[in-house]
Amino acid sequence: MLGLATAGFAINFWAWALLSPLAPLLKDELGLSSFSQSLVVAVPVVVGSLGRIPVGALTDRYGGRVMFPLVSAATIVPVLFLGLAGYSSLAALLAGGFVLGVGGTAFAIGVPFVSAWFPPNRRGLAIGIFGAGMGGTAIAALTTVSLADAWSIRAPFVVTAAVLAVYAVVAALLLRDAPGRVRPTESVGRRLAGTLRLSVTWQASALYAVVFGGYVAFSVYLPAYLKTAYGLAQADAARRMAGFVLLAVLMRPVGGWASDRFGPIPVLGWVLAVISGCAVAQAFTPPLLPFGTLQFLAMAAALGAGSGAVFALVALLSPPSAVGSVTGVVGAA
Known part of the structure; x- marks a missing residue:
């Protein structure tokens, strides 16, 4: 389960970071200002970070077995949009980047999922191994421009969408929540309010x-x-x-x-x-x-x-x- 969760984190972070390596190319293609270029890169980062709050609460309720495939499948939509049409204008880039932020929420799924599988004296190492999945951003940095140069600007998005689709299917078939997982019964809003009091x-x-x-x-x-x-x-x-x-x-x-x-x-x-x-x-x-x-x-x-x-x-x-x-x-x- 730890390996599957780490792979899901890395793949979703790969998708989440696709726009950053392409920013200089998009700036030249669309004639973007430096501020617009920075905005294109920042939008998925901000949305992904803030989106972790509700996604973490939903993971407490529904478990990683549901949330990992769901978030991975949802991330395919903005990835394909950006690859097929979203790079045509600044407005389309910002809209696609906003939804692409969903990929950045995968971290909030994995920590409670992994934590539930391990006893307290082993959780630190397990969560640390899972956290190494943030190396997915390095995959984006190393492959995105190369794929775009070798084929077209669509290539990195199509490849990433295919990997996300494969992972979503594998996760839906193989992921299991830990036995005895505690499932809260309160609403998401009440749980978040309680979380802020801790x-x-x-x-x-x-x-x-x-x-x-x-x-x-x-x-x-x-x-x-x-x-x-x-x-x-x-x-x-x-x-x-x-x-x-x-x-x-x-x-x-x-x-x-x-x-x-x-x-x-x-x-x-x-x-x-x-x-x-x-x-x-x-x-x-x-x-x-x-x-x-x-x-x-x-x-x-x-x-x-x-x-x-x-x-x-x-x-x-x-x-x-x-x-x-x-x-x-x-x-x-």
Whole structure:
């Protein structure tokens, strides 16, 4: 079940991230301004983040066995729309991107689904492994432009839609919710209101905003920073950014495992100390080799481990029937 859930997360995130690699091409094709280009990339990200709140609550109610195939199938619609007609105008791109945000909600399905399958002392590692599915954004970055150059701009969308369709069928046939899963009977609105009254919701949201927000900020801004601060070529800066992202993804399960062994709170304490120290060191722009490189790698490792530790904390402290709702709110942070 963990493997199927991780695959679903990665595939949906692949679809969710399709527009970002194509943004420069779309800007040239449609004559978009820099603001319009940024808006096209931002719309699915914002919708996907906020959409995790209701999707997490629905997962508590209906389970991952229903929600994974449903969200995967629903994501096919905007992917095909964007690939067949949606790239013809800014309005169509924004409309397609808005619905494409559905793919970004898959994270809020997987955390409660995976958590229910494992005992408390193994949930951190399991959720960390599942969280590595955020590497689906790397699949989009590595394949989208290549497919568009080799065939046409439609190709990456058609390929992704086909993979989503296969996964939706496989998930519907093979996914099973954990035995004894607690199914809440309250309405979605009442459960969300109850979730907002839990202290773990706000504590984990603040922590996740730091660790995952830092990861997102660096994965977006690092190439430009390296080019400006150190004079690196664009290709070299992009490769270093890819290494930063890869290390952060690989460290997410490590953060979950360490949380199982030592507790998520001590792990988060160390993680935040490392992030703070690296940020202070980088403020002085040390030489890139070796100090700057080591500092960036340490920060990537800490941000990835911290993301895994936050959801280990959510799984540990949240009521079993509210893990999805809490995950949705925290994931939106």
